[in-house]
Amino acid sequence: MNIYVDADACPVTDIVIKEAKLRHIPVVLVKSFSHFSPSDEQDGVKTIYVDTGAEAADYKIMQLCQGGDLVITQDYGLASLALPKGCTVIHHKGFAYTNENIDQLLQSRYLNAKARKSGQKTKGPKAFTQEDREKFQEKLKMLLNNHSS
Template sequence: MRFVVDGDGSPVKKEVIGLAEKYQVPVLIVTSVDHYTTETYPNFVRFIYVDKGADSADYRIVKEINADDWVITQDFGLASLVLPKGARVFHHSGKEYLAATIDQLLEQRYLGAKLRKAGQKTKGPKAFTKEDRQEFVVKMESLLQETL
């Protein structure tokens, strides 16, 4: 098992690394070269940098994923690609994406894009708060305790 983080837009990278350290789980962060960092990370954290492009990180994650990995992403499309490979997939809110509900989420995303293309405004996600961050940690820690 390892955490695989869709690093381009994840607000919980530090929280994932903290959980990984506590539970001795390796971390793979896949992100575009636009987010290259010289920050020093622990040895159990590995980065893969990909070219710029809307789905470059997603395609690399799909290539790298193992059946027992836990993926952290807010991308429904990516979730739909890795669920069939046996990975567990979580939103940065801690909510788990499930095979039984992913089609509904994809359809909602499609309908929202269709409305925006037609000129209608749709609500975006609310700002990610300190409380949201803490809720993610609590949910993930509970799942880790059940699993490990």
């Protein structure tokens, strides 16, 4: 198993790295060059930089991930592509994308985009909370522990 993180705006990268290192699971952070930081260099963590284009990180993750890998993203489109490859995909707020919920999530995203395009105001995502961090960490630990056993 490898862990691939759609890392441009991921607020839980530190948790992923910590939990993965405890279990000696490789982590790959994929981010655009505009998010370059020398502090990204860490043992057990590989950082891949891609062009700044809208889907560049998604395309790179899809090129690299394989069945059995874990993908962490907030992007429903990337999740919908990784699931059929046999990847486990989770959101940074601690919920799993599944074959049962992905169509509804994509439909919701489409309808919101359509509404915004027609001039309607739509609510953005709720703020990321400490409770979300804890929920994510518990979900990640459960997945990694299940993988280890």
